[in-house]
Amino acid sequence: MAETTASQEATNGDGAVRALVEEWRDVAYNCFSSGHKFCREVCPVMQVTRDERHTPTAFHANVVAMDKGHLSIEDVAEDYVHCTMCGACELRCPNTLFTGDFYRFRQRTIDVVRAMRTLAVEQGIHQQNWKRWAELTDRWGNEPVLGWAKETSGSKVRAWAAGLEIPTGGETILFADCEAAFRRPSVPRAVALILRQAGVEFGLMDQQWCCGGPMWETGYVEIAEKMATHNMLDWRKTGAKRIVCLDPHDYITIVENYPKLDQNFDEFEIVLAVDLIAEQIRAGKLELSTPIKKTVTYHDPCRLNKRLGVWQSPREILRAIPGLTFIDVDHVTQWSYCSGAGSNLFVEKPELTAEISRRRIAKARELEGGVEVLVSACPWSERPLTEQGEEQGIEVMDIFELVAEAAGFEV
Amino acid sequence: MLGFRLSAQKPSEAHRVTDVVVSRFEHVFEVDPALMREHVHQQEIPNWDFERIVASRWEHLAWMHDHFADCAISAEELLAEIEAES
Amino acid sequence: MAVAILDSVIDELTAICGPDHVFTGRSATFNRARVPAPFPVHRWAEYIPSAVVLPSSTEQVSEVVKLANRHRIPVVPRAGGTGLTDGAVPLRGGILVDVKLMNQIHELDHENRTVTVGTGINMLKLNEELRRHGYIYPDDPASYPCSLVGGRIGTSGWSLIGARYGHTRDLVISFELVLPTGEVIRAGDGGGPKVRKSSSGYQLKHLFMGHQGTLGIATEATLELFPRPEAEFSMFWAYEDYRDAWRATGELARSGVATLAGVVLFDEHKIRYLRRDDEAYIPQPESVRAVVACAAYGNEDEVRVGAKRLLRIAKASGGRYLGDEISQGDWASRHDRYATPQHGRARDGQVALMSWHCEDASIPYPELPAVSEKWHAIAASLAERFDMFDDWGMFAYTNGAFKPWGDYLTEIDIGVWEMKWDEDAWAAWVQAKRDIAQVAIDHGGSISACHGSCREGEVDLVPLELGAGFEVMKTIKRSLDPNNIMNPGKYLLDQAYEEG
Numbered sequence: 001m002a003e004t005t006a007s008q009e010a011t012n013g014d015g016a017v018r019a020l021v022e023e024w025r026d027v028a029y030n031c032f033s034s035g036h037k038f039c040r041e042v043c044p045v046m047q048v049t050r051d052e053r054h055t056p057t058a059f060h061a062n063v064v065a066m067d068k069g070h071l072s073i074e075d076v077a078e079d080y081v082h083c084t085m086c087g088a089c090e091l092r093c094p095n096t097l098f099t100g101d102f103y104r105f106r107q108r109t110i111d112v113v114r115a116m117r118t119l120a121v122e123q124g125i126h127q128q129n130w131k132r133w134a135e136l137t138d139r140w141g142n143e144p145v146l147g148w149a150k151e152t153s154g155s156k157v158r159a160w161a162a163g164l165e166i167p168t169g170g171e172t173i174l175f176a177d178c179e180a181a182f183r184r185p186s187v188p189r190a191v192a193l194i195l196r197q198a199g200v201e202f203g204l205m206d207q208q209w210c211c212g213g214p215m216w217e218t219g220y221v222e223i224a225e226k227m228a229t230h231n232m233l234d235w236r237k238t239g240a241k242r243i244v245c246l247d248p249h250d251y252i253t254i255v256e257n258y259p260k261l262d263q264n265f266d267e268f269e270i271v272l273a274v275d276l277i278a279e280q281i282r283a284g285k286l287e288l289s290t291p292i293k294k295t296v297t298y299h300d301p302c303r304l305n306k307r308l309g310v311w312q313s314p315r316e317i318l319r320a321i322p323g324l325t326f327i328d329v330d331h332v333t334q335w336s337y338c339s340g341a342g343s344n345l346f347v348e349k350p351e352l353t354a355e356i357s358r359r360r361i362a363k364a365r366e367l368e369g370g371v372e373v374l375v376s377a378c379p380w381s382e383r384p385l386t387e388q389g390e391e392q393g394i395e396v397m398d399i400f401e402l403v404a405e406a407a408g409f410e411v
Numbered sequence: 412m413l414g415f416r417l418s419a420q421k422p423s424e425a426h427r428v429t430d431v432v433v434s435r436f437e438h439v440f441e442v443d444p445a446l447m448r449e450h451v452h453q454q455e456i457p458n459w460d461f462e463r464i465v466a467s468r469w470e471h472l473a474w475m476h477d478h479f480a481d482c483a484i485s486a487e488e489l490l491a492e493i494e495a496e497s
Numbered sequence: 498m499a500v501a502i503l504d505s506v507i508d509e510l511t512a513i514c515g516p517d518h519v520f521t522g523r524s525a526t527f528n529r530a531r532v533p534a535p536f537p538v539h540r541w542a543e544y545i546p547s548a549v550v551l552p553s554s555t556e557q558v559s560e561v562v563k564l565a566n567r568h569r570i571p572v573v574p575r576a577g578g579t580g581l582t583d584g585a586v587p588l589r590g591g592i593l594v595d596v597k598l599m600n601q602i603h604e605l606d607h608e609n610r611t612v613t614v615g616t617g618i619n620m621l622k623l624n625e626e627l628r629r630h631g632y633i634y635p636d637d638p639a640s641y642p643c644s645l646v647g648g649r650i651g652t653s654g655w656s657l658i659g660a661r662y663g664h665t666r667d668l669v670i671s672f673e674l675v676l677p678t679g680e681v682i683r684a685g686d687g688g689g690p691k692v693r694k695s696s697s698g699y700q701l702k703h704l705f706m707g708h709q710g711t712l713g714i715a716t717e718a719t720l721e722l723f724p725r726p727e728a729e730f731s732m733f734w735a736y737e738d739y740r741d742a743w744r745a746t747g748e749l750a751r752s753g754v755a756t757l758a759g760v761v762l763f764d765e766h767k768i769r770y771l772r773r774d775d776e777a778y779i780p781q782p783e784s785v786r787a788v789v790a791c792a793a794y795g796n797e798d799e800v801r802v803g804a805k806r807l808l809r810i811a812k813a814s815g816g817r818y819l820g821d822e823i824s825q826g827d828w829a830s831r832h833d834r835y836a837t838p839q840h841g842r843a844r845d846g847q848v849a850l851m852s853w854h855c856e857d858a859s860i861p862y863p864e865l866p867a868v869s870e871k872w873h874a875i876a877a878s879l880a881e882r883f884d885m886f887d888d889w890g891m892f893a894y895t896n897g898a899f900k901p902w903g904d905y906l907t908e909i910d911i912g913v914w915e916m917k918w919d920e921d922a923w924a925a926w927v928q929a930k931r932d933i934a935q936v937a938i939d940h941g942g943s944i945s946a947c948h949g950s951c952r953e954g955e956v957d958l959v960p961l962e963l964g965a966g967f968e969v970m971k972t973i974k975r976s977l978d979p980n981n982i983m984n985p986g987k988y989l990l991d992q993a994y995e996e997g
Contacts, residue, residue, distance in 0.1 A: 035533025271414030309463035
């Protein structure tokens with residue numbers, strides 16, 4: 001029986017290509033052999049472009065094609081830009097959803113996209129804006145969320161906490177995320193005030209750097225590892241044992257990537273702020289007494305809902321806010337929703353992100369009941385959603401901003 | 412425990428259900444890992460991810476029911492009615 | 498084989514579809530070569546198109562087809578690319594016309610109870626929108642979450658709930674079609690686009706259902722709207738003996754219950770296969786050897802009454818009810834029922850990633866046991882010769898629209914270890930496809946209930962199945978497509994152009 005191998009057939013004889021194909025061959029064939037394509041209609045990019053090159057199917061088929069010598073990384077590098085890594089595809093795929101647990105083998109589209117983007121970077125094929133974004137993150141310690149010219153250094157990352165007198169370090173620290181800290185400071189301020197009111201003691205890092213997520217996601221592994229190493233050193237230096245993440249991007253980056261880089265990672269407990277705050281509400285530790293007379297709907301952020309399976313805490317929180325009219329769209333319907341911001345898509349393909357967000361806002365607007373506010377639980381999603389919301393007359397708020405308001409705070 | 416701790420992610424010991432199936436979590440089956448040694452190997456799936464898949468499956472099936480009809484009629488209930496009538 | 502297309506032709510295509518919607522790059526062409534059916538991946542390069550266009554309107558499609566005729570370049574239509582008979586696989590390169598951009602809902606007509614859509618739309622996404630208005634478009638194949646209306650027309654699709662609501666040809670009222678020479682017609686019942694039944698002129702709609710893209714490209718379709726079901730009922734019954742299950746299947750199908758949507762028979766091989774990895778069947782006792790599943794949809798009052806009748810029949814047939822959890826959970830999973838590669842087992846019992854062949858012959862009810870025996874023998878012989886085939890058992894589904902008692906969509910699922918293809922195995926496979934098709938014909942059936950029969954192997958028996966009808970097929974093809982532009986090489990239709 002003829003069994004072809006990558007080394008026999010890959011016209012691109014590069015060791016790095018062969019290594020990728022070896023590592024991802026089974027996952028790629030798992031997709032290729034099934035040909036299901038149930039992923040396609042839940043993919044936010046596909047809903048817009050309708051171009052099969054951008055399907056999770058193609059993302060896997062390319063690996064098979066590379067194995068057979070039909071395609072090279074040059075042929076496909078740009079295709080892999082078209083992905084927010086929302087996780088809808090790999091969750092919806094029957095290979096995960098129906099049998100991923102049974103076989104302990106699931107689809108890993110996000111990992112495949114990441115591997116291909118990393119290979120492209122290693123082979124010198126860069127997306128120009130991603131490259132610039134990575135270089136500035138490396139230089140400043142945090143992502144250039146305020147534009148190419150405004151430095152977002154580790155020394156400025158706590159500026160949002162001015163006047164709050166939050167100590168440095170301690171057992172629990174709040175990881176405030178680049179986008180939130182620099183661009184939407186009302187979010188970390190809200191979380192800080194809420195936690196304080198609930199009696200949760202916490203501090204901040206000495207110098208918070210980018211979690212490294214977007215670096216891993218866009219193929220700049222060395223920079224990502226540098227960020228992660230620095231952050232873990234900072235945690236240890238300041239005595240942190242519990243890391244509270246207000247942004248699901250940070251949480252998932254940390255739990256999926258940091259343990260491999262550190263032998264003693266078990267020292268740390270990583271917690272989602274949305275889970276912690278829901279717990280405080282449940283325990284009666286947080287008084288939400290200021291009614292908010294608004295009609296809202298909730299946007300399930302991709303990394304929170306699809307990738308982490310966290311959809312109950314935010315809804316519990318919303319239902320605890322007095323005066324609120326909450327029109328829900330269930331979290332499974334939202335498997336096909338997205339803001340389009342993920343994995344820095346907005347940095348390379350802003351018009352695609354804008355269209356994905358435009359459609360998300362339109363869905364909120366079309367709901368019966370006259371939605372005024374779309375509430376999200378992810379600062380990254382709030383960037384394009386807020387822009388599109390302005391166009392369509394829908395206010396976009398972060399869930400913590402809303403809770404802070406209900407608790408009587410001004411952020 | 413509210414958050415993620417690495418040591419809580421390792422799957423527990425499996426017990427045998429059939430000659431090709433084992434189980435670690437109640438009501439959840441898994442292939443005998445011995446069957447994935449030659450041609451395709453298992454992945455390392457942390458417990459949080461495993462639970463996410465199982466929960467998502469039930470949520471998806473409920474969604475599918477609701478997508479097609481407003482309610483699902485129970486045959487068990489109707490069989491009980493038939494019993495009672497006979 | 499992808500033939501090089503002149504730059505000047507690419508320029509013309511760009512002038513028609515716009516620069517953002519014409520592609521010649523390798524990733525664009527390699528990723529539009531195959532469909533889920535077992536694919537000779539060792540010969541991938543032979544099946545890629547030469548260029549790809551994503552048109553946005555019927556006019557653009559018409560212009561592209563006219564251009565193709567002028568230059569004698571093949572055209573291959575592609576909707577979802579989720580078919581199972583290689584209808585969308587280019588055999589001679591050419592211009593692949595991908596309709597996915599045409600996925601809008603154009604009109605919702607509450608008075609006439611129709612919705613008009615671009616053929617690039619998926620039924621699940623359509624129904625998410627229709628739900629708000631209390632409607633459903635109940636075309637429900639195993640590919641429901643991913644197949645597109647264009648492909649449903651191209652294959653004349655089958656719906657899991659067709660016994661209640663009909664199949665694609667009953668649910669599509671009319672559609673706009675670009676003929677192989679580029680003219681645009683409206684194919685329906687008569688002329689009015691929302692007329693369901695006509696006797697005026699030839700009934701062209703049925704001609705253009707299931708042509709596998711060889712008679713044109715559907716770009717827009719007007720669809721039937723049903724009231725969203727108030728209630729769903731599903732029940733799964735276990736039997737110790739296949740024949741008991743087969744008899745029960747027949748009784749349920751003949752029950753006359755108007756809300757009955759489908760009956761599905763699982764044979765012993767299928768149950769043995771499901772015991773390997775399906776949580777519903779793993780814990781079942783050995784006495785469960787065959788299963789019958791049955792579902793009904795409609796208003797709650799009528800479903801309840803109908804369900805009781807079906808339950809009484811099932812009880813009297815000697816089956817054992819498997820419980821609500823399985824009955825509801827397993828039924829809900831039937832709407833996305835393609836097969837996971839990990840279901841494959843090599844001879845050593847180890848898990849192997851296998852692609853999935855799904856036969857789909859139409860078999861008259863009385864012939865089911867005999868056909869099952871013969872097909873399993875064919876599968877066994879393949880598995881004996883090559884350690885790359887795995888028999889995943891058989892299903893039989895009610896096939897008649899509105900009349901569940903006739904023939905059955907009869908499916909044998911064979912896992913194929915695709916990574917191991919070579920010329921010997923492929924040749925044996927193709928022969929097995931012929932043998933499977935021959936059995937269907939010998940027992941008064943049809944090679945395909947719904948996928949189509951233009952795959953390598955089975956296609957050789959289409960002239961045998963249709964008899965003199967195949968001559969009519971060739972005549973139609975030749976008169977509508979004089980230059981053999983539209984999906985050439987499919988269905989042996991090159992024969993239509995041979996002299997003598």
